[in-house]
Amino acid sequence: MREExxxxxxxxxxxxxxxxxxxxxxxxxxxxxxxxxxxxxxxPALCGRxxxxxxxxxxxxVTVTAGLEAVRDADTVVVPGYAPHLRELxxxxxxxxxxxxxxxxxxxxxxxGAFALAAAGILDGRRATxxxxxxxxxxxxxxxxxxxxxxxxxxxxxxxxxAGVAAGIDLCLHLVRRDLGARTANQVARALVSAPHxxxxxxxYIKRPLTPDACGxxxxxxxxxxxxxxHEPLTVPRLAAHAHxxxxxxxxxxxxxxxTTPLRWLLAARLDRARELLExxxxxVDHIADRCGLxxxxxLRLHFRRTLGTTPTAYRAAFARAAPPAEERLRP
Numbered sequence: 001m002r003e004e005x006x007x008x009x010x011x012x013x014x015x016x017x018x019x020x021x022x023x024x025x026x027x028x029x030x031x032x033x034x035x036x037x038x039x040x041x042x043x044p045a046l047c048g049r050x051x052x053x054x055x056x057x058x059x060x061x062v063t064v065t066a067g068l069e070a071v072r073d074a075d076t077v078v079v080p081g082y083a084p085h086l087r088e089l090x091x092x093x094x095x096x097x098x099x100x101x102x103x104x105x106x107x108x109x110x111x112x113g114a115f116a117l118a119a120a121g122i123l124d125g126r127r128a129t130x131x132x133x134x135x136x137x138x139x140x141x142x143x144x145x146x147x148x149x150x151x152x153x154x155x156x157x158x159x160x161x162x163a164g165v166a167a168g169i170d171l172c173l174h175l176v177r178r179d180l181g182a183r184t185a186n187q188v189a190r191a192l193v194s195a196p197h198x199x200x201x202x203x204x205y206i207k208r209p210l211t212p213d214a215c216g217x218x219x220x221x222x223x224x225x226x227x228x229x230x231h232e233p234l235t236v237p238r239l240a241a242h243a244h245x246x247x248x249x250x251x252x253x254x255x256x257x258x259x260t261t262p263l264r265w266l267l268a269a270r271l272d273r274a275r276e277l278l279e280x281x282x283x284x285v286d287h288i289a290d291r292c293g294l295x296x297x298x299x300l301r302l303h304f305r306r307t308l309g310t311t312p313t314a315y316r317a318a319f320a321r322a323a324p325p326a327e328e329r330l331r332p
Contacts, residue, residue: 011043012179015074018048018064019082019093019116021057025165026080026110033172036191037184045070049093057083068096074105076175081111081164085134086141094120101158108175109161110168118142122159129154131164150259157309169194181319182275219243219250219257223265230270230293236262270294271307278316285312 016030027046034042046062047070048054053061071077077100097120101107109117114130115138117123124144129135135149148154153162153171155178162171173194177185222243226234239262240250254262273292277283283291289300297312304312 012041012076013070013074014042014044014076014078015047015066015070016044016078016080017071017093017097017116018046018054018062018080019089020055021082021084022054022062023081023083023111023165024056024058024060024062026082026113026168027056027062029110029168030078030080030108030172032192033169033176033188036188037176037180038187041180045074047071049090068092071096071100072103074100076106076108078108078110079113079116080168081109081113081131082116083112085112085115086137089116089119097122104158107159108171110171111162111164114138114161115141117159117161118145123161126156126159127154128156128159128161129163130161133164152259181279182272183279183319219254223258226266227269230266230273231291232293234266234293266293267303267307271303274300274304274312275315275319278312279319288312 014030014034016027018027031044031046034044045066046064047066047068048064050067051065053063055061077097079097093116097107097116101120101122107117107122109128109130111131112134114123114128115134118128118138118141123142125146127146127148128138129148129151130138132149135147138145139147149163151163152167153160153174155174160171160175162168169192173185173189176188222239225242226239236251237247239254240247243250243253245253251262254260254265258265260268270292271294274288274294277288277291281288285297285300289295289297292300294300294303301311304310304315308315310318
């Protein structure tokens with residue numbers, strides 16, 4: 001009797017759309033991140049309007065191996081930044097992006113790639129971001145888009161956008177974390193010698209005049225101190241005391257430095273800790289809620305549902321040590 005073997009799941013197809021004037025680093029980020037994932041669950045490919053060389057913003061050309069049909073067939077489409085970003089894009093490019101969106105494909109932009117998604121109507125009614133230098137232009141040109149210049153990336157479910165250049169790494173690692181769990185994303189980050197998750201947003205990179213008392217001040221030591229004490233009650237006054245500041249001054253500086261409020265930052269850090277514990281331990285939900293500082297299982301479930309759209313139990317089933325292979329979790 002012939003022994004039957006299971007058919008391996010097809011890789012998750014990632015089409016990186018290369019437009020004329022593509023920014024080389026933006027182009028390299030998704031390819032580098034996705035090929036670094038253990039087990040090769042992703043299949044990245046460069047595509048353009050036609051097979052052949054495409055000029056980059058740096059003056060050299062890259063060769064794409066597929067046309068716009070790859071955009072329509074992909075599971076995820078990534079649009080890297082390009083220059084000039086205010087030019088009119090070809091109708092067939094916009095049509096391919098719109099069709100991919102209509103078919104439920106995941107659309108991702110890095111830096112000024114957001115202008116392509118906006119031109120295709122994909123960002124209408126959505127929150128999005130781009131490089132802080134061009135955020136005002138994006139908001140003015142596409143008023144139906146809610147542009148947030150403070151964050152490193154925005155996850156709207158099917159549509160995700162990132163800020164400039166290195167924020168593309170943050171977004172691609174976020175995709176791996178969303179698809180395959182925090183442990184796999186951390187593995188990839190280590191391979192790339194990158195931070196698994198950067199705290200804060202673009203606000204820390206926007207040039208602002210400094211007041212004399214702000215020169216040289218950073219709240220990074222206080223954030224590190226808080227990360228080691230997530231299981232403890234942490235309030236703005238307590239964080240401010242560690243930073244030797246008045247609470248109102250501390251809160252203002254925290255937003256200026258990270259792009260988010262202290263309490264929102266704490267919630268995100270606690271949810272990250274909960275995800276790690278769900279993946280790597282057999283602790284009950286009540287113990288995890290206590291260890292990450294969310295107090296009760298009901299509070300943990302509430303924030304999981306609001307932020308991740310799932311429950312702790314379902315998350316553990318998908319991403320814990322005994323979870324199915326990565327390629328099975330990435331099936332369309």
